[in-house]
Amino acid sequence: MELFEAILTRSSKRDFEDRPVPKETIDKILSASLRAPSWANSQPWEIAVSTGKTSDIIKKEIYERASKDDPGCPDFPFPECWPEPQAKNMFESGKHRYEALCIGRDDTAKRLETVLSNYLFFGSQTAIFIYIDEKLTNWSILDCGIFIQNILLCAHAAGLGACPQAYLVRYPDVLRKTLELPESKKFLLGISIGFYKKDSIINNIETSRVKLNDAVRYYD
Numbered sequence: 001m002e003l004f005e006a007i008l009t010r011s012s013k014r015d016f017e018d019r020p021v022p023k024e025t026i027d028k029i030l031s032a033s034l035r036a037p038s039w040a041n042s043q044p045w046e047i048a049v050s051t052g053k054t055s056d057i058i059k060k061e062i063y064e065r066a067s068k069d070d071p072g073c074p075d076f077p078f079p080e081c082w083p084e085p086q087a088k089n090m091f092e093s094g095k096h097r098y099e100a101l102c103i104g105r106d107d108t109a110k111r112l113e114t115v116l117s118n119y120l121f122f123g124s125q126t127a128i129f130i131y132i133d134e135k136l137t138n139w140s141i142l143d144c145g146i147f148i149q150n151i152l153l154c155a156h157a158a159g160l161g162a163c164p165q166a167y168l169v170r171y172p173d174v175l176r177k178t179l180e181l182p183e184s185k186k187f188l189l190g191i192s193i194g195f196y197k198k199d200s201i202i203n204n205i206e207t208s209r210v211k212l213n214d215a216v217r218y219y220d
C-alpha cells in the first residue's frame, strides 16, 4: 500500500472478530514501527503485546472497574477540560459518531455500552501496550507518539484494524500487576488490534479534519 493512500484511508476500528492475530504479523508490524525516529535515537518506548489468557485477565479486571464507574488513576492524567477549538472538534466528532450509530442523546444505556466496549478491546483478542520509564520526559512521549502512528499505519497496511485507546491505560495498576512490571514503568496508551468486521457501522464512520487553511499558516 502506498504511503499517502495508507495515511488517507486509515481509521480507528472498534469492532473486531474474536480470533487471534498471528504472532508473525504482529512481529512484522512492530519491526517496521521500531524504525521510528526518536530523540538522539533514544528509543524510549517499551512494548507489551497481550493475547490469550493475559488479555482475558486484563479485560475482566478493567471492565469490572469501569462498570463500577471507578475513575482509575492513569499514569498520565486524563485532561479534565479542553480549550475551545479542541472542545468543539471533540463535541462534533462525538455527535457525528453517535448519530451514525443511531444512539440518541438520552440513551444512556447504549452510550455506556459503547464506552464500556473499550475495556473489552472492542472484541479483539490482542492489545499492544506502550509504556515508558518514569525517568523520561515529554520529549520521549513525543517519540512514542511517532512510534504509535507507525503501528497504526503498518496495521492498516497489513490489512488489520487498530484503535489507539487512552481508556486501556485508565487502570495502570492492573496492567503492572498482570504484566509483572515495576511501579517505575508508566503506561501511555493501549492499542486494540485485530481482524475487524468490515461491514460494522462503527468501523465505517468517517471522521473529519479541520481544513488545511485553518490548520496551517504559511510565512513567505
Ligand SMILES: Cc1cc2nc3c(=O)[nH]c(=O)nc-3n(C[C@H](O)[C@H](O)[C@H](O)COP(=O)(O)O)c2cc1C
Binding pocket: 010, 011, 012, 013, 014, 093, 118, 163, 164, 165, 166, 167, 168, 189, 207
Ligand atoms: C492518544 C489517543 C487516545 C485515544 N483514546 C481513545 C479511546 O480511549 N477510545 C477510543 O475509542 N478512541 C480513542 N482514540 C481514537 C480517537 O478517537 C480517533 O483517533 C479520532 O477520533 C480520529 O478518528 P480516526 O482515528 O478514525 O481518524 C484515541 C486516539 C489517540 C491518539
